[in-house]
Amino acid sequence: RKEVEQDPGPFNVPEGATVAFNCTYSNSASQSFFWYRQDCRKEPKLLMSVYSSGNEDGRFTAQLNRASQYISLLIRDSKLSDSATYLCVVYGRDTGRRALTFGSGTRLQVQP
Amino acid sequence: NAGVTQTPKFQVLKTGQSMTLQCAQDMNHNSMYWYRQDPGMGLRLIYYSASEGTTDKGEVPNGYNVSRLNKREFSLRLESAAPSQTSVYFCASSPNFSGGSYNEQFFGPGTRLTVL
Numbered sequence: 392r393k394e395v396e397q398d399p400g401p402f403n404v405p406e407g408a409t410v411a412f413n414c415t416y417s418n419s420a421s422q423s424f425f426w427y428r429q430d431c432r433k434e435p436k437l438l439m440s441v442y443s444s445g446n447e448d449g450r451f452t453a454q455l456n457r458a459s460q461y462i463s464l465l466i467r468d469s470k471l472s473d474s475a476t477y478l479c480v481v482y483g484r485d486t487g488r489r490a491l492t493f494g495s496g497t498r499l500q501v502q503p
Numbered sequence: 504n505a506g507v508t509q510t511p512k513f514q515v516l517k518t519g520q521s522m523t524l525q526c527a528q529d530m531n532h533n534s535m536y537w538y539r540q541d542p543g544m545g546l547r548l549i550y551y552s553a554s555e556g557t558t559d560k561g562e563v564p565n566g567y568n569v570s571r572l573n574k575r576e577f578s579l580r581l582e583s584a585a586p587s588q589t590s591v592y593f594c595a596s597s598p599n600f601s602g603g604s605y606n607e608q609f610f611g612p613g614t615r616l617t618v619l
Contacts, residue, residue, distance in 0.1 A: 434610035495545040
C-alpha cells in the first residue's frame, strides 16, 4: 500500500465549477500536511499547508481529518489557470527518518 | 535571485556511463534534497543534506552518490547508469530540515535523464 494515495484523475471540469480532491495517508505519526501544485513538465510548488482546523486561501480550501487519515482540497470557481497536477504531501517519520512523502498526484483539466 | 538551478536540463546516457547532475541555490538554505519522479510513483527522495557537511540516504539511494560541495551546491552522481534510472530528477532546498510550512521546499526546474 502506498503511504500517500491519491486518485490520479484526470478530473475534467468546466470553468466556474467546484472540484474536490482527496488524499489518504497511512502513517498515523504524520505531523504536517501540504498541497503542492505541479504544472506540466515543471517543478512542484507549494500551494498551501493543511492545518487541523482547516484553512482557506482565496478559492482554495484544505481540510484534514486525522482520525480518518484523510486530506482534501476544494477549489471553487475553477479557472483555466488551475489546470495542473495537485500533489498531496505528508511529513513525518518514515523508518526512523523524517521526510516528506509525496502522493503521485491528481490531474485537473479545466475546460472553457 | 535565481532560486534553485539545475544543470543539465536534458541528458541521454548509454548504460554504464557516468554523469553528475549539478544543483545550486542562492537562498542561503541549510537543507538540500534530490528526488526522482517517475510516472505514477510520485516524487521519491534519493538523498538529502540536512546541513552543510552532512548527507543521508533517502528512500531510493541505490546507484547514486551525492556531494554537498558547500552551502550552495549539492550534486548527484550516477556512477554506472542503468535504464531503470531513466527519470526526471529534481533538486530542492529548504531553510532547514523539518516539515513545518516555514520550511517549504523550493524545487529546481528538473533534469530529464534517459538511459539507453
